[in-house]
Amino acid sequence: MATAEQALHALGFRELRVRAHGEAARIELPPDDLPRLGDPVLRATVLDAVRAAGFREVTVDPEGFRSGRLNDALNVGGGPSGRS
16 A cells, blocks of 8 residues: 555655555545546556556545545444444
8 A cells, every 4th residue: 555655646646545445446636636637648657556556456536535534434323423
């Protein structure tokens, strides 16, 4: 994961996360950076870099990066403790 993130930093992305799900990776970029992936050459370079880090499948999260996102999953039940 760190290798994939380092590769994306080298491509000019500053804030990002690469979430590992087994052999799959999900790239989270700030919403303002998502349009950059409209460039087919850059998009292919990004996907190749993440695959080179050991992931077989790579997706880009269309909702983008948001700090604390994983905490949302912990609070599915509603209140601060995750219970309704």
